[in-house]
Amino acid sequence: MRTATVKRDTTETKIQLSLNLDGSGKQSIETGVGFLNHMLELFVRHGRFDLELICNGDTEVDAHHTTEDVGIAIARAFSDALGERRGIKRYGSMLLPMDEALVMTAIDISGRGMAVVELEIPSEKIGSQFDTELVEEFFIAFARELGASVHLHQIAGKNSHHIVEACFKGFGRALGEAVAINQAAPDEIPSTKGTIV
Template identity: 75%
Template structure:
C-alpha cells in the first residue's frame, strides 16, 4: 500500500500527517479552521484517501499560514507515496455538479507544478475562511506534488457550493491520476522516461 507519514514544524504551523492513497476515505482532520476541515474531509471522502492531519497554526493571525502549510504537507505526502510515478495513470478529470454550481477539475501529475483557477467566488469569507485562500491552497499543493491543476467554474452563485465543488472534483480527479494503470503497472507514464 502507498502510504506515508510526514511532520513539518515551522514558527507558524506544526503539522503531522498520515496518508494512505489506497484507502477508503477515512479521515481525522483538525486544522482549527472549521471550513477547511470540512473541505479536506470532502476531498478525502471523494478521493477515497485515508488522511489523518493535525495542524496547530497561528490562526489568531489569520488562516493563510495554516491553509498554505496544510497544502504543502498533503501535496508532499502524495508525492512521497507516488515515488518515481511508476505505473500511475497520471491524468485525471471530473466535471462535478454541486447544486447550481458546476466545476471542471483536471490535473496532470507531470512533475511541473502549476495551479490555474478560474473561479468567481462571490463571498470574501465562508465560515471565517478567506475564500482567496482556495487559490493559495491549490498553488501550494500543485507545487509540492509536481502537478498541473486546473479548476474552472462553469456555473455557480453560492460560494459554499463553488468551493465545495472544487474540493470534491479535485479529490475525484486526483484519485484517477494516482490510480495504477493495470495495463502498464511498471511503466513511467512519460515518453521522457521520467517525471521527476
C-alpha cells in the same frame, strides 16, 4: 502499500499527517479552521484516500498560513507515497455539479508545478475564519509541492460554499483517478522521458 507520513514544523504551523493512497476515504482532520476541515474531509472521501492530519497554526492571525501549509504538507505526502510515479494513470479530471455550481477540475502529475484557478466566488469569507481567496492559495501550494498541473474552472455557480465544495470534491475525484494504477501498464513510468520526478 502506498503510504507516507509527513511532519512539517515552521514558526507559523506545526503539521503531522499520515496518508494512504489506497484507502477508503477514512479521515481524522483537525486544522483549527472549521471550513478547511470540512473541505479536506470531502476531498479525502471523494478521492478514497485515508488521511490523519493535525495542524496547530497561527489561526489567531488568520487562516492563510494554515491553509497554505496544509496544502504543502498533503502534497508532500502524495509525492512521497507515489515515489517515482511508476504505474500511475497520471491524468485525472472531473466535471462536478454541486447544486447550482459546476466546476471542472483536471490534473496532470507531470513533475511541473502549475495551478490555474478561475473562480468567481461571490463572498469574501465563508464562516468566520476562511477567506475565499485561500482556495487558490491551497491549490497553488499543492500543485507546486506535488509537481502537477492543476486546473479548476468554474462554469456556473452563485453560492460561495457550493462553488468551493465542488472544487474540493472534484479535485479529490480527479486526483484519485490520476494516482490510480494503470492495469495495462502497472510497471511503466507514464512519460516518454522515462521520468516524472
